[in-house]
Amino acid sequence: MTDTTRIETTRIDPTRTAPPFDSWFPDATFDGSYGHTLDTLRDIAPIAATPAFAVQWRRWRAEARLVDAAPRILSTQQRGRRDVSLIEHSGADGTRLRAWYVAPTSGHPRVGVVHSHGYGGRDRVEYGRVPADAAAIFPVARGLGALNAGVGAPEPVGEHVLAGLASADDYVPGLCARDLWLAADALVSLAGELPLYYVGESFGGGIGALAAPWDDRFIGATLVVPTFGHYDERLAVPCLGSGEYQRMHLQQHPEAREQLRLFDASTSAAFFTIPVRVEAALWDQSVPPQGQFAVANAVPHDLLELRVLPAGHAEYPGLGRVLVDARREGLAHLERALS
Template sequence: MSIPVTHPFAFDPTYGMKLPDLQAIVPPEAPPGFDPFWQTRYKRAIATDPQPVLRISALTHPIWQVLDIVYTSTGGIRIGGWLLLPRDRPVRRGLVVGHGYGGRDAPDFDLPVEDAAVLFLCFRGLSLSPHPPIPPDASGHVLQEIDKPDDYIIGGCVDDLWLAVSTLLSLYPWLAGHIGYSGVSFGGGIGALAIPFDLRINRGHLVVPTFGDRERWLTLPTVGSADSVQTYQKTHGSVLEALRMFDAASAATRIKVPMLAAVALFDPAVAPPCQFAVANALSTSKYNEIFILDAGHFDYPGSTEQNALLREKVRHFFKVL
């Protein structure tokens, strides 16, 4: 392993922790009412008719047919994105793909899946899913209704993921039992919150997931979304009690399906202790795997090789979906 030594940050993105320290982190217990909160939210969300609208995209690709897609999520919010369909083979599985807090301006054509309908959504307020007054930037987005658990933007984004699954099933009913999720950073945290309460999602891939161990998340220096929440706390008081209901590590203890998690030893945007809180929350099932990256949200020597290894694991992981 070659953790970056030189970096431009005013803090240590390893937080002084090595792999054994990170692997020893215990995920926090969920607060009272955690399961009923999410179960009720899920039932309410999937009662929504996604009403997907498709059109041929201006984007083209030799392997994938590209469609622009818009569907309805909770609150009547229209969610935009792209649907990729294989040009030369039937659709046998489905995959919903989230994104980081930088949003998404195009689908990832190099995702190593085949025979799949792949839905790249843009979570509410971001990229192709603008919805004023939701701020379109990460620092503002993460604060939207933060003191109101029922209305907090993170819960709405979980709804968007669940409605993406509903959208795939409305278009391709035979995909029931064969739908996965893949999310990085922000999308990884949303996935950890969504997967345990949606039995329609059969396996998940989370890369450097955020929102784990909120108590740590609120205290460790970072250049990520936690920084704006930490700043907010200084003038508005602690938001920990509200955010405990949105702890990705607490949620991950409830995941029962096969998972592939990739977590980093060095990360200035999502503190590694918070990432490992999510990964460590997953069961020790033989179907789960934790892949260790030297760094996240940062270019480093060897990143190409590590990402190639991870890509092959992803290929095999979703092949059996």
């Protein structure tokens, strides 16, 4: 396994000048940089783990090993050089969840990719971060569309992100993270034993940071604009994403902050022992950048590859090029993790 390196966006050098956010987002109702610069974002320390943090996540991982993912193929279509199957598998609590499983039509895959999604759910597979010779599972989080709307959790984001908060074992985003281990089980059951690589964006980046450090099958991960990072920062500011529902809830129920300590992606990211690529944005109204960078800052220095994005959850000039470059670099990161 080779050492990873820090990478920053090449189109805009944020160490010298910030992108022209005012001209890019003239109708923005608030500043998605929250007054931060790259320097101040890189100084944000993650939330330190309590003694109970690792104990709890290791217990959940041990419990998940006792659950049979029992994947079942419901239908399969050949699409180009890939077979795409609709499957169902068990989640961490036995709830049957649907997902897509993808494999090359010929030859044995050399890596498995667990590819999660944002809070909007998923209605199709996306190959931009999956090598052609990889097997992949595209899990859909419990409760979310298109495959699992209302299954095991409420679908509306405001309800989903708060559901079960009174009990750590029942908190839905935590269950979604633990479900990723069962999705990985389903992938391995269908494809055979493979090294695994994780990809997740936004919601998927946050739950991946919670889950992947505790599963030694993963050899690397890419977290794109990850959410659930540094709740003290996240809950201190308004946003357009799921954090706003949490912020408003905690204004009425401040005691709930203690429950969220077990689900801070910046805390969990400190436990990574594999190469991790974080793509973090300087401007983002949906997932405040300070939370994203707290996740990046938590990853041990020698394991981190950081890609600084101009903005997240928004369209801006040059976005297409940024996405192409990020996906190419992400595939290269996967290859280095395999070597």
